[in-house]
Structures are given as C-alpha cells and as structure tokens.
Amino acid sequence: MRTWNWTLTAALLGSSFLGITGAAAQQADGTQPAAQSPAPDATQTAQPSQPAATTATQTAQAAAASAPSSSPSTTSVPASSASAGTAPVAPAPMAAPTTMDQVVNLFIEREHGLIKALSNRTPVVETYLQNLTSDPQLGPVPSEDHYFLGRLDMGETVDRKDYLKEEEKGMQTRLLGGLQKLYKVQYQPMGFSWMVYADRTDFDREHYNFSYIRREFLGEVRCLVFDVKPKPKSGRGRFLGRIWVEDQDFNIVRLNGTYYPAPRNTYFFHMDSWRLNLIPGYWVPAFIYSEEGDFSAGVKNKLAFKAQTRIWGYDLKKGDKDDELTQIRVDAVKDESPAAQDASPLQAEREWQQQAEDNVVERLTRAGLLAPEGDLDHILQTVVNNLEVTNNIDLPRPVRTRVLLTSPLETFSVGNTIVISRGLVDVLPDEASLAAVLSHELAHIVLGHNLGSKYAFNDRMLFSDEGTYQNLGFKHIPEEEQAADKKAVDLLKNSPYAQKLDNVGLFLKALQQRAPALGALLTTHLGNPLAEGGQVNRLQALESQGPALDMNKLDQIAALPLGGRVKINPWDDKAEMVKASPVAITSARDKMPFEVTPFYPRLARYGAGATNATPTTASNSNSGN
Numbered sequence: 147m148r149t150w151n152w153t154l155t156a157a158l159l160g161s162s163f164l165g166i167t168g169a170a171a172q173q174a175d176g177t178q179p180a181a182q183s184p185a186p187d188a189t190q191t192a193q194p195s196q197p198a199a200t201t202a203t204q205t206a207q208a209a210a211a212s213a214p215s216s217s218p219s220t221t222s223v224p225a226s227s228a229s230a231g232t233a234p235v236a237p238a239p240m241a242a243p244t245t246m247d248q249v250v251n252l253f254i255e256r257e258h259g260l261i262k263a264l265s266n267r268t269p270v271v272e273t274y275l276q277n278l279t280s281d282p283q284l285g286p287v288p289s290e291d292h293y294f295l296g297r298l299d300m301g302e303t304v305d306r307k308d309y310l311k312e313e314e315k316g317m318q319t320r321l322l323g324g325l326q327k328l329y330k331v332q333y334q335p336m337g338f339s340w341m342v343y344a345d346r347t348d349f350d351r352e353h354y355n356f357s358y359i360r361r362e363f364l365g366e367v368r369c370l371v372f373d374v375k376p377k378p379k380s381g382r383g384r385f386l387g388r389i390w391v392e393d394q395d396f397n398i399v400r401l402n403g404t405y406y407p408a409p410r411n412t413y414f415f416h417m418d419s420w421r422l423n424l425i426p427g428y429w430v431p432a433f434i435y436s437e438e439g440d441f442s443a444g445v446k447n448k449l450a451f452k453a454q455t456r457i458w459g460y461d462l463k464k465g466d467k468d469d470e471l472t473q474i475r476v477d478a479v480k481d482e483s484p485a486a487q488d489a490s491p492l493q494a495e496r497e498w499q500q501q502a503e504d505n506v507v508e509r510l511t512r513a514g515l516l517a518p519e520g521d522l523d524h525i526l527q528t529v530v531n532n533l534e535v536t537n538n539i540d541l542p543r544p545v546r547t548r549v550l551l552t553s554p555l556e557t558f559s560v561g562n563t564i565v566i567s568r569g570l571v572d573v574l575p576d577e578a579s580l581a582a583v584l585s586h587e588l589a590h591i592v593l594g595h596n597l598g599s600k601y602a603f604n605d606r607m608l609f610s611d612e613g614t615y616q617n618l619g620f621k622h623i624p625e626e627e628q629a630a631d632k633k634a635v636d637l638l639k640n641s642p643y644a645q646k647l648d649n650v651g652l653f654l655k656a657l658q659q660r661a662p663a664l665g666a667l668l669t670t671h672l673g674n675p676l677a678e679g680g681q682v683n684r685l686q687a688l689e690s691q692g693p694a695l696d697m698n699k700l701d702q703i704a705a706l707p708l709g710g711r712v713k714i715n716p717w718d719d720k721a722e723m724v725k726a727s728p729v730a731i732t733s734a735r736d737k738m739p740f741e742v743t744p745f746y747p748r749l750a751r752y753g754a755g756a757t758n759a760t761p762t763t764a765s766n767s768n769s770g771n
C-alpha cells in the first residue's frame with residue numbers, strides 16, 4: 147500500500163532520509179529556544195505549580211504527571227537578563243490552585259499575561275482559503291481559492307498590514323471574523339487573524355461562564371477542558387466554545403468554537419486555534435483552522451470553505467516606521483582568493499553576483515519570508531547534489547537552497563541559491579518530483595540566467611517588510627523559462643531520478659487537473675508560476691510521462707494535501723520535516739491533492755522535544771514502506 151511518504155524513494159539517497167530528518171527535529175526542538183533566552187537563574191527554583199490535590203483522583207493524576215514537570219520549562223528568567231528582541235520574560239511562579247475556581251482565575255490571568263507579552267510583536271500571518279463545491283466522487287473539492295499574507299500587530303487592536311495588494315479595509319477590520327454580507331461573499335483577512343485570542347479585551351468572569359468538563363491529553367500535554375459561554379447581555383462577538391488549558395502553568399493551548407452573537411449582516415467563522423509552547427512560560431498562537439459548509443442532502447446554504455491560518459515570525463524585529471530607513475547589515479563576503487591576487491573581471495562579476503544573492507537572502511529572511519538555513523536545506527541540497535554529480539556539473543560556488551515560508555507553490559533562484567516554497571515541498575508526492583522542480587532552477591543557474599545582480603546595490607534593499615513583493619522579483623523571460631525546462635529534463639534523465647519520472651508526470655497531471663480552481667495557490671510572488679491561467683507551463687515535456695491520472699486508484703498518489711511535510715517554528719521561523727507516521731489511504735476522498743486540512747499539531751512542553759522525539763522517530767522508520 148502506498149502512503150504519503152518520501153521514504154519510498156529515499157533509498158536513492160546514500161544517507162537515510164529519515165535519519166537526517168529525525169536528528170534535525172530533535173536538535174531543533176532541543177536547542178532553538180535555549181539560544182534565545184538566558185540561562186536559568188540557579189537561585190530561582192523550578193516552579194512547583196501543579197494543581198494541589200483536592201480529590202483522590204487528582205492526587206493520582208498529579209503523581210503521574212510529576213516526572214515530566216521536572217523539566218526546566220517553568221523556571222523563571224530574571225527580567226534584567228532578557229535582552230531586547232528575544233523572548234518575553236517567563237511569568238513568575240504562581241500559587242498552586244486548589245479548586246477549579248482558582249484554575250479559572252489562573253488561566254484568565256495567564257491569558258491576559260500572554261496578550262501583554264505579545265503586544266509588541268508583529269508576526270507574519272498567512273491565511274489560505276479554498277471554497278468548496280461538492281463532487282459526487284470526491285466529496286467537497288476546491289472550486290476557487292483566496293490568499294492573504296500580512297503582518298499582525300498584536301498591540302492594542304490586533305491590526306494587520308498586508309504584503310499583497312492593499313485589500314479593501316476601513317471599517318471592516320473592526321468586524322471580528324467578518325464574512326461580510328452572506329450574499330456578497332467577501333472574506334476579511336482580519337477575521338482570521340482575530341482568532342488568536344478568545345477575547346482580546348474582556349476575557350473575564352464578568353463576561354463569561356466557565357464550566358469544567360474533563361481532563362484530556364493533547365499530544366504529550368495534559369489539559370483541563372472547559373466550556374466557555376458568554377453571559378447574557380455581555381455584548382456581541384463573544385467567544386463561545388471550548389478551551390484546553392495545560393495543567394502546569396494554566397495557559398490556554400487550544401480554542402475551538404466561534405463568536406456570538408454576530409452583528410447584523412456579519413457572520414462569524416468557526417475556528418480551531420492552536421498554540422505552541424515555544425518559549426518558557428508562554429503558549430503562542432500558531433495555527434487556526436476554519437471550516438464552514440454543509441453538503442448534506444436538503445441543505446440550502448451551499449457556502450462552504452476550508453481555511454488554514456498560520457502565524458510565524460514572532461521573533462522578527464518589530465517593523466516600525468523608522469526601520470524602513472535603517473541601513474541593513476550585509477555580511478562581508480569572505481575573500482577566498484590567494485593573497486596578493488587581484489580579482490579578474492570574471493571573478494569580480496561573480497563576487498558581485500554573490501553580494502546580490504546574499505543581500506536578497508538576508509532581506510527575505512528579515513522580512514519573515516525565508517526560513518533560516520536549517521536541516522531541511524540539507525535534504526534539498528542532497529537532491530540538488532544528486533543532480534549535479536550525475537550530470538558532472540561543477541560550479542564555481544556550491545548551490546545553496548532555502549525554504550520560502552509561504553504556501554503558494556513557487557520556486558526561484560538568485561545567484562546560486564535555489565528557493566522553494568513550503569507549500570510546494572508539502573504537496574510534492576516523492577523525491578523525484580522534488581528533484582524535478584529543483585532541476586528547473588538548477589538549470590537556470592547552469593545556463594547562467596542570473597537576474598538578481600541589481601540587488602548588489604544596497605539602496606535596493608531599503609524597503610518595508612510589507613513592500614517585499616513590490617521591491618523584489620525574479621521572473622525570467624519566456625525564452626529563459628523554456629531553455630531551463632529543456633535543460634532540466636536533460637539533467638533529470640541523467641540523474642538517479644530518471645526511472646521515476648512517471649511520478650513527476652503524475653504530479654503535473656494532478657496539478658493540471660486542479661490548476662483552474664487554485665489560482666491563488668498558483669500565483670507566485672517572486673518567481674515564475676508553475677501554471678498560469680489554469681494551464682500548467684512548467685516542465686510540460688514531462689506531463690505526458692507516466693500513467694493516466696485516476697483518482698480511484700488508491701495506490702496512485704499524485705499530489706499531497708498542504709501541510710503534510712514541512713513544520714515551521716513560529717518563534718524563530720526554522721523549518722523542519724514533519725514527523726508524521728504514514729496513514730493508509732482507504733478511499734479516493736482521502737487523497738485531497740493540494741487541499742487544506744485541519745491542523746492537529748502534537749503538543750509538547752517547551753524543552754521536552756529531545757526526549758519525546760524518540761518514539762515518533764522509531765515509529766516512522768518502521769512504517770516507511
């Protein structure tokens with residue numbers, strides 16, 4: 147049986163695919179936050195804030211939980227040593243609650259603490275939405291899509307600035323979860339962003355009733371589950387639903403529900419909002435899934451959509467107005483030529499191109515659009531290297547790869563750096579398809595189609611983060627695109643992937659099938675599109691390769707849903723491979739190529755990654771076939 151896993155073809159690589167990703171994940175979990183926060187003060191003891199036992203069952207549960215709670219995650223950090231631009235200071239230890247009433251007080255207090263701690267942050271927020279139509283065979287399938295990307299100002303009002311063309315805003319930004327006027331469907335990106343908090347201003351006992359339901363584990367984290375209902379006459383747009391509160395520090399880790407009651411002509415989405423413990427003491431909003439629609443018989447309202455909202459870049463420098471005029475630091479290009487030699491004209495040209503490349507990579511990283519160099523890049527570079535070695539390509543500088551953090555399917559290259567979007571890595575079914583999309587950019591490099599050299603002038607890097615898409619661009623002319631595609635096919639046919647090009651053909655067919663409905667996912671913002679006007683134009687020579695696309699063949703996986711491969715750390719933007727066990731496909735509806743699915747992150751406490759990674763990795767390596 148086929149499963150969603152690159153391990154199928156990982157044998158092509160000398161080193162084990164899973165070995166690379168497993169180690170990477172462990173390291174990222176274990177070391178990322180430590181680099182940001184100062185060492186815990188030894189004089190401050192770990193916080194013993196488990197709920198004091200009030201009943202016999204609670205005693206037993208508390209005892210069971212005592213082992214993991216000895217992790218340093220709750221150690222408080224002295225305020226003085228938390229330097230600017232790093233994580234907020236962990237809250238001071240609080241007295242252990244003895245009643246559920248006290249627990250409610252604690253999580254209300256922690257929620258206000260979180261709102262305050264994040265109030266000077268402006269993370270990147272992306273919402274990708276697919277409208278759905280009902281297909282008799284496949285169930286709900288995308289009919290059209292929408293894409294929003296912006297910076298979320300988590301200050302007083304929770305406002306946002308867009309990277310894309312200015313959406314019509316004005317008063318609408320004040321409508322929470324607003325889907326303005328049902329008959330004229332218009333999605334407000336602000337509506338999705340709002341769902342990071344239950345209630346920005348009035349999350350308290352005056353406005354809400356809280357009732358304890360039960361205990362429940364989310365991933366490795368034991369939670370107390372509460373239903374939350376707005377009190378009568380407490381105002382419009384109040385949160386109605388359920389919250390999960392972790393039982394050590396009493397932070398909310400998940401919210402599921404909607405807002406109620408809605409103002410006239412406004413409609414609130416349902417949402418499932420998840421937080422991650424990425425810094426000591428706080429759980430920061432990371433993923434929001436929204437879904438509306440009912441395709442059961444007799445239902446009149448056929449408005450239906452699924453949407454994923456992702457938030458990252460919490461640790462980016464706050465992009466205030468002055469920032470636009472701040473000179474950026476460009477790392478000096480290391481001079482590796484022998485001493486006492488002047489640069490030849492060709493060397494000077496290459497140095498110039500590298501300077502442009504470095505400028506662009508640095509600027510995109512600073513804008514929160516590019517993941518820092520990491521372990522996922524090693525996997526991508528291994529694939530590029532396979533293409534290079536088998537084609538005897540010897541470039542003056544090694545090819546580097548980086549991951550664009552956004553969902554739209556796109557690749558581009560600047561100098562010797564190949565950039566591929568997270569969304570594209572997500573949907574590629576196998577390593578050969580990954581090699582195919584990378585080979586197109588490698589071909590541009592080999593053919594010398596360098597178009598970034600104007601960015602060696604530093605004045606061209608001085609723009610606001612939101613202006614990135616207006617100020618940077620790496621689109622080739624059609625002639626270069628065709629030449630790169632032709633070269634790419636040659637490279638692939640000489641490579642270890644030559645026998646797997648049927649899979650590439652299948653991927654392109656699946657892309658062609660969905661392209662007319664997925665205009666937003668296929669709209670690139672920096673590079674050339676894979677498809678334009680509903681027509682795939684990348685690597686067309688390979689599209690006829692392989693068998694016909696057949697959704698009913700369960701062993702034919704032509705493309706994957708979004709979100710299946712790459713995991714982004716919303717605090718520091720590091721990208722790593724998802725460690726999900728493969729799940730068997732039991733019907734054509736399970737395939738969901740290029741589709742949006744709910745989020746279900748495996749929650750773990752800050753600093754617990756190193757110990758917890760082991761069982762997941764083991765199960766992965768057992769299930770790779």
Ligand SMILES: [Zn+2]
Nearest residue numbers: 622627630674
């Ligand atoms: Zn191209």
